[in-house]
Amino acid sequence: MSRTSNFRLFDFIYKVLNTWPDFQHSLTQLTSLGQWEKWQDRVFEDLTDKKILEIGVGPGKLLRRLAQKGYSVTGIELRHGMADDARRRIKKAGFDVDILTQSIYKLPFKNEVFDCIVMTFILGEIDHLDKAILEMKRVLKKSGKVVVIAGGMPQDKNFVAKFLFMLVKSHTSLRLERDNVAYFSKHGFQTNRVDFGPFYVINKIVAVKQ
Numbered sequence: 273m274s275r276t277s278n279f280r281l282f283d284f285i286y287k288v289l290n291t292w293p294d295f296q297h298s299l300t301q302l303t304s305l306g307q308w309e310k311w312q313d314r315v316f317e318d319l320t321d322k323k324i325l326e327i328g329v330g331p332g333k334l335l336r337r338l339a340q341k342g343y344s345v346t347g348i349e350l351r352h353g354m355a356d357d358a359r360r361r362i363k364k365a366g367f368d369v370d371i372l373t374q375s376i377y378k379l380p381f382k383n384e385v386f387d388c389i390v391m392t393f394i395l396g397e398i399d400h401l402d403k404a405i406l407e408m409k410r411v412l413k414k415s416g417k418v419v420v421i422a423g424g425m426p427q428d429k430n431f432v433a434k435f436l437f438m439l440v441k442s443h444t445s446l447r448l449e450r451d452n453v454a455y456f457s458k459h460g461f462q463t464n465r466v467d468f469g470p471f472y473v474i475n476k477i478v479a480v481k482q
């Protein structure tokens with residue numbers, strides 16, 4: 273008899289917190305010990321061109337910083353509540369940015385329009401990564417790049433990280449141990465990954481379209 277249950281505690285908390293932007297803010301600050309925005313800002317090290325798409329903008333804080341730095345940005349967000357919160361935040365900051373309520377699997381853009389795609393802390397939620405990568409590849413210009421910040425098993429598979437992931441594994445369907453780099457490479461991207469943060473459980477992937 274199977275002892276597995278469909279109820280996953282970590283997934284439930286994650287879903288509830290991501291439905292309400294204020295809770296999402298508290299969760300991110302708590303889990304990152306106040307480092308979330310610093311981790312997000314690692315994307316700026318790799319941005320050179322101006323036309324940027326951010327996917328999974330959440331409450332839109334990175335999107336606002338991108339706009340403040342003069343990038344031409346467009347946002348995509350799956351959840352209506354989050355998208356509305358991001359729109360309010362961007363408008364209050366005095367920027368006019370399109371934030372479309374859409375999924376990564378069906379980007380409402382023509383081919384080859386963006387220089388760069390930015391995604392922070394969303395990759396673990398993407399079940400069909402092949403499909404998502406093909407769609408991102410379609411809207412990226414040649415030599416355009418995807419810059420990802422994500423949580424996941426570090427490349428050194430250190431003891432503490434292995435222990436932490438073992439604890440959450442049965443409570444979540446988030447793809448925390450998938451080899452995301454292998455997916456980008458498979459679709460012809462030139463990739464580079466750097467691990468950082470506590471016990472190296474945060475990583476940045478830069479994948480360049482060839």
Ligand SMILES: C[S@@+](CC[C@H](N)C(=O)[O-])C[C@H]1O[C@@H](n2cnc3c(N)ncnc32)[C@H](O)[C@@H]1O
Nearest residue numbers: 328329330349350351354375376392393394397
């Ligand atoms: C953990 S939050 C991160 C939000 C923000 N990027 C940040 O770093 O604070 C992940 C976000 O990705 C969004 N998301 C999940 N699946 C998505 C999809 N298929 N297409 C677009 N957005 C998605 C969620 O709604 C959520 O707002």
